[in-house]
Amino acid sequence: MSDHLPDDREAVREALIAWYEDDHRDFPWRRTDDPYRILVSEVMSQQTQLSRVEEAYADFLDRWPAVEDLAAAERGAVVAFWSDHSLGYNNRAKYLHEAATQVVEEYDGAFPEEPDELQELMGVGPYTANAVASFAFDNGDAVVDTNVKRVLYRAFGVPDDDDAFGAAASALMPEGESRVWNNAIMELGGVACGQSPRCDEAGCPWRRWCRAYETGDFTAPDVPEQPDFEGSRRQFRGKVVRALGEYEELKLDELGPRVRVDYAPDGDDGREWLRGLLADLRDDGLVELEEREDGPVARLRR
The missing domain is CATH 1.10.10.10 (Winged helix-like DNA-binding domain superfamily/Winged helix DNA-binding domain)
Structure with missing residues (x-):
């Protein structure tokens, strides 16, 4: 499936990483490699606006700053916190508390570092496990979320198929650089290649390769109708x-x-x-x- 990608993949990689490292949104979870804090941010960010997550994230860590603190907490208090901060889906709070308990009781407080092992934690699926492995340990595979799918579909014409997206994302990611790469490509989808693209305004580093930019067709799996750009x-x-x-x-x-x-x-x-x-x-x-x-x-x- 990686046949859809440009031949000069190294130039594609370098352009994206340089763009990300030059300027990107400064979220607190991007300033840490603590797997506990990254897991908290990932669980909170599921279907929740990041602006709301930032405040909740800070409050949560003020109250339970380490995995041992969360494991020792009353589950009801964690669920109440989740509800009070309008984070939605209170089951996530239960799973996060249970995962913390597993880390303390089964792993002596040290998070597993491999994506497959991280999936043994309660409520941690393939995406979250990969994100924690990437951002905490620089040890993950290519992350594929909605933003990444949209970018790959528009830029390189990758078919709307999970296996195709996974293969293309893996083929693009430079070996051993999952932390910066996954942050960068998700940032591209969040800042430059959103549902309404901001190619020029955000200085998208992939414009020279991008099929959507060349053709003007910015539909995507999550954007079934063409964004308004007539005359732009x-x-x-x-x-x-x-x-x-x-x-x-x-x-x-x-x-x-x-x-x-x-x-x-x-x-x-x-x-x-x-x-x-x-x-x-x-x-x-x-x-x-x-x-x-x-x-x-x-x-x-x-």
Whole structure:
């Protein structure tokens, strides 16, 4: 299934990691490798807005700062905390308390480090086990959540199939770097490639490879209808990339009519507008613009 991925996978990996390390959302659970704290964050984040999770996470750890504290707590108190903080699905609180008890009683307070072993903990399924192994021990497989599926589907045309997503995610992840990679690709889905994409605004590092960005079709498994982008700058950028993909090079006045039907060389949406669009694409490493005596020529960067 990894046949859907670009040939230059190392460049794909480097671009994403550099983008993530340059700037990303600063959640408290990203500043720790404590498996207990990471497990708490993962369980809280299931179907709960992260803005609500941040406050609850801090309060929870103030009250039960270590796995031993949670194991020693009354289960009713943990469930009451869950309910008071509107975290939903109170069974999660019961499972988290039971998992803490297992760690203390069966593992002498030391979390198992392998995803398969972590799944032995109450309420810890494959996704959560993999996340804890990745973020606590840098020892996980590629994480595949809704955000990751959306990114892989849009960027590389990976079919809407769990096995296909798993194979593609695993083929992309650099060996031994599950912590930074899984954080990075989930951040990409959360910040740049959400249900309404923000490709240019978020500086998506995969625009040069992305099929959705090239075609303008941003549907996805969780986005059955095309987000509104008609007439947007993103749409015109995609048209530029498509047009240049069909020709070795094009002069501005040859490219313009292929980008918009109302292109008028000297008008508001003429050469200067097109130059600005090409300048953005050049800055993103997608196109080259060569100045010649008979006028500028645009081509895709190879």
